[in-house]
Amino acid sequence: MGFLDDAVDKAKDLIDDNDEKVDDAIEKGGDLLDDKTGDKYAGQVDKAQDFLQDKTGSGDTH
Structure with missing residues (x-):
């Protein structure tokens, strides 16, 4: 495993450990x-929020 692989694994763990905070940040960014x-782009923003929240964890704050 290389340096970047370790960094990606640590980032994934950090996101998983802070799922609610990440989902809140995605929500606030979209808002x-x-x-x-x-x-003007509310539909696309909502889809992007849902996609990101699904990829980062539970996605239940939207």
Whole structure:
């Protein structure tokens, strides 16, 4: 296992250990984007939020 593999594994563990915080950050980021664009891309932002939350853990905050 190389240096980058170790770093990726540590990052995955950190995300798994802090799933709720990561999901909250994804949610807040999407909400900020919606505010800045006047909800013009709300559908796409919601899909991206759901996708990211599913990839990082439970995805149950949306």
